[in-house]
Amino acid sequence: MREQVYDQHRSWIEINLAALRYNVEHILKLLDDPKQLMAVVKADAYGHGAVRISQELNQMGITSFAVATLAEAIELRKNNIKGDILILGYTNPQDVWLLNRYDITQTILDQNYAFLLEEKHIDVKVHIAIDSGMHRIGELYDHIQSIENILKYPHLHITGMFTHLCVCDEMTVESQGYTYQQIHSFLTLVNELKENYDVGSIHILSSYGFIYYPEYLCDYVRMGILLYGVDSSFPKQTFLSLKPVLSLKSKVALIKEVSSQETIGYGRTYMATKPMRIAVVPIGYADGIPRELSNCGEVIINGKKTSIVGRICMDQMMVDITSIDDVRCGDIVTIIGEDGVVQGVEMIAKQAHTISNEILSQIGMRLPKIYLE
Numbered sequence: 186m187r188e189q190v191y192d193q194h195r196s197w198i199e200i201n202l203a204a205l206r207y208n209v210e211h212i213l214k215l216l217d218d219p220k221q222l223m224a225v226v227k228a229d230a231y232g233h234g235a236v237r238i239s240q241e242l243n244q245m246g247i248t249s250f251a252v253a254t255l256a257e258a259i260e261l262r263k264n265n266i267k268g269d270i271l272i273l274g275y276t277n278p279q280d281v282w283l284l285n286r287y288d289i290t291q292t293i294l295d296q297n298y299a300f301l302l303e304e305k306h307i308d309v310k311v312h313i314a315i316d317s318g319m320h321r322i323g324e325l326y327d328h329i330q331s332i333e334n335i336l337k338y339p340h341l342h343i344t345g346m347f348t349h350l351c352v353c354d355e356m357t358v359e360s361q362g363y364t365y366q367q368i369h370s371f372l373t374l375v376n377e378l379k380e381n382y383d384v385g386s387i388h389i390l391s392s393y394g395f396i397y398y399p400e401y402l403c404d405y406v407r408m409g410i411l412l413y414g415v416d417s418s419f420p421k422q423t424f425l426s427l428k429p430v431l432s433l434k435s436k437v438a439l440i441k442e443v444s445s446q447e448t449i450g451y452g453r454t455y456m457a458t459k460p461m462r463i464a465v466v467p468i469g470y471a472d473g474i475p476r477e478l479s480n481c482g483e484v485i486i487n488g489k490k491t492s493i494v495g496r497i498c499m500d501q502m503m504v505d506i507t508s509i510d511d512v513r514c515g516d517i518v519t520i521i522g523e524d525g526v527v528q529g530v531e532m533i534a535k536q537a538h539t540i541s542n543e544i545l546s547q548i549g550m551r552l553p554k555i556y557l558e
């Protein structure tokens with residue numbers, strides 16, 4: 186049965202929903218209230234499929250979601266996702282009627298942005314972003330007057346206020362100092378405003394903030410990468426034993442022999458130093474395999490890790506199967522996941538000099554997703 190489904194595809198993503206449920210249950214145990222979990226499902230839920238992941242979370246009682254764009258938010262609503270959906274970044278003020286129509290909460294980027302929304306005279310729910318030191322979006326924490334102006338706009342219904350930490354994943358003395366400074370600036374502002382205003386729900390932490398500064402949970406934790414059961418980087422930083430939700434698989438399309446001194450792939454960057462057996466695997470950088478894995482990444486075939494040889498192409502790559510017995514066309518190639526041995530996305534990220542978040546969000550623009558219950 187399984188094999189039949191897989192046989193339809195050249196390469197595919199497997200999403201293990203049991204692992205997702207396990208991670209969510211594990212995380213919920215660490216919260217005071219399940220309502221504190223704001224699931225970050227931007228970038229198609231980090232490549233996992235935002236609609237399906239959000240449906241699963243809705244079924245588990247999660248009713249708070251965050252995305253990056255209006256289109257992502259509308260897609261969730263059109264698929265009947267219930268609860269609050271917060272857009273964490275810019276939306277064109279022209280589209281405020283869509284925010285209203287689909288009951289989507291918009292982040293206020295700064296005072297001027299608030300004015301541009303307000304002048305449309307359409308009621309909209311908003312969370313005010315506060316810049317406490319990252320210097321990305323947010324009104325600066327000490328611009329009290331500007332923030333009060335935002336709070337007074339009649340069409341903006343303030344349901345929350347948040348800030349974002351920029352070095353909460355680094356445990357150096359300097360980074361910790363900076364993080365406490367950010368938290369202090371934000372909470373001082375909030376306490377001052379609370380004397381005269383209803384500022385709604387307060388939130389500060391994302392995944393690593395939650396790991397290292399759980400005492401500042403407030404009303405929500407905006408959790409992305411940890412839901413998906415992986416760390417941002419290698420080696421692992423988190424103490425939680427979560428399960429990776431996503432696997433990335435392909436299969437052997439073709440096997441060929443090359444002689445010593447022959448080269449493999451574009452640019453002739455790999456030269457065989459002995460007679461070799463090569464498997465051609467139908468997945469490439471257009472499927473999200475970083476080109477930086479050329480001549481350095483690994484895959485798993487028949488329970489053994491083996492090297493990628495030559496440059497990763499747009500749609501294909503070549504791997505060395507000289508020392509793996511019995512490889513046949515159609516055998517499964519695991520790029521992320523487990524087949525006897527494990528290859529985590531963290532390792533791929535390290536080899537590609539980036540973080541897991543980037544790898545996951547780039548995977549699968551054209552790969553089918555198979556959801557395993």
Ligand SMILES: *Cc1c(COP(=O)(O)O)cnc(C)c1O
Nearest residue numbers: 225273349391392407408409410
């Ligand atoms: C993406 C994002 C998050 C989620 O970050 P993770 O590290 O994946 O948990 C949280 N907050 C904001 C503002 C974000 O942009």
